[in-house]
Amino acid sequence: MPTEAQSFEAACRKAPWPAQSEIQYPGSEAFINATARWNAYGSPTLLRRRLTVKVANAANIPFLATGGRHGYGTTFQKLRNGLAIDLSRLSGVIIDKDNSTVTIGGGAKIRDVLKPVSEAGYQIPSGACNATGYIGSGLGAGIGFLQGTFGLVIDSLVSAKLITARGDLIEVSEGSHSDLFWAIRGAGTNFGIITSAVIKLSQPVNDGNVFYADLIYSASQKSDYFNALQTFNDNMPSQLGLATTLFWNPTTNETGILATLIYAGTETEARRDFAPFFNLNPIVFAAKTISSIEIPTVTLMGITEASCNTTGSLQSIHTVTVRRLASETFSSVFDKFDAFVKQYPDSRASALIFETFSNNAVLSVPSDKTAYPWRDAKGYFMLQLRWTGLDNPFGDTANAFAKELRADFVATSGYPELSVYVSYAYGDETLEQKFGRDKLPRLLELKKKWDPENIFGYCNPLLT
Secondary structure: OHHHHHHHHHHHHHHOOOOOOOOOOOOOOOHHHHHHOOOOOOEEEOOOOOOOHHHHHOOOOEEEEEEEEOOHHHHHHHOOEEEEEOOOOOOOEEEOOOOOOEEEOOOOEEHHHHHHHHHHHOOOOOOOOOOOOOHHHHHOOOOOOHHHHHHHHHHHHHEEEEOOOOEEEEEEEEOOOOHHHHHHHOOOOOOOOEEEEEEEOOOOOOOHEEEEEEEEEOOHHHHHHHHHHHHHHOOOOOOOEEEEEEEEOOOOOOOEEEEEEEOOOOOHHHHHOOHHOOOOOOOOEEEEEEHHHHHHHHHHHHHHHHHHOOOOOOOEEEEEEEEOHHHHHHHHHHHHHHHHHHHHHHHHOOOOEEEEEOOOOHOOOOOHHHOOOOOOOOOEEEEEEOOOOOOOHHHHHHHHHHHHHHHHHOOOOOOOOOOOOEEEEEEEEHHHHOOOOOHHHHHHHHHHHOOOOOOOOOOOOOOO
């Protein structure tokens, strides 16, 4: 009797896929290369074709569209014996100077987008990982270092072409299917496959250049550093984006603090606004003016670029969104993390990353304009615990520790309960914690209207 996997493969081979489709099955080199990011949760079969939804539905074959294949949430593991519809060939980037817009293919990665936009004389909001799909990473909101100046990715979204659960290709915008356009800006993975999107371009700030600095502080400087970080509760400059990382420093044999400063202005302005941090005399200091398109490459001394492209280790990433920066919590978490990595040397590739971005431009957009619920957030924290070996029992220890740290931050987050940026969600959060109590009722109504069978149900689904 054939196994479930064998029956699935047989059904795939019989299905009338569109002409020129390329299907790779488990065991082939192409399949292994294409699904390397899935090593922790199991790999779906890869299909290189976009208009396959109707065929898959008719054959009762579950599927998931993939762009940069950077996602890590546990909800992906629910897709078993299914297809991954690969969008990587939809990677076009077309600049329209007459309308100051850019049309971006659903499979284009951030690295594919930023350079041509810059060369055309514009800037756009973006995340900070080159390997991430630009559209996919933007559907949750599209946070980033420059959001204080340019807002979120969804705030620049003009329109999108989308394949619905029925397999229809439609265009959504303020004037076409406006209800769906509202929903995809904050919960987009639940409503369809976006094959392309039109993004509004912005005039460059400071000629498209930013002041960039990497600073490393010792454990003895943690209180002063976190006290300085807490001052951003009251007034964080629009031009400023900051990523703070707790990491094991093998040189000093202790936990250290690595900070990356990105400032959309001149060096003089940056040194003025960031003076409290510079005045702490970091043990390592490197700074220069760079093009904004280099941000993904240099962030955290290049560690972000390396980690975004690695598939060698397993990681557990629990996250929390905060609207209050609490020095005492940062210090307490620092001490716990330091003790943990000293006790478990195999975990020393772990890192706690605290993204602190200005929300000035984000708050300028009315809350009811989009489905995104956390416009008042000041920080997006990722608790990345790493280890090797899929069957390593240390995974349970790491997950329990990450949840403990997450609870510590929730207690002083300024929100009444755990709140998470949905694109960073681990998968154990409630719907309210991912989509917001105020936005959830309308989202559920739209989900039942546009995808009642939960076809798009593997990336933080609204229907469970």
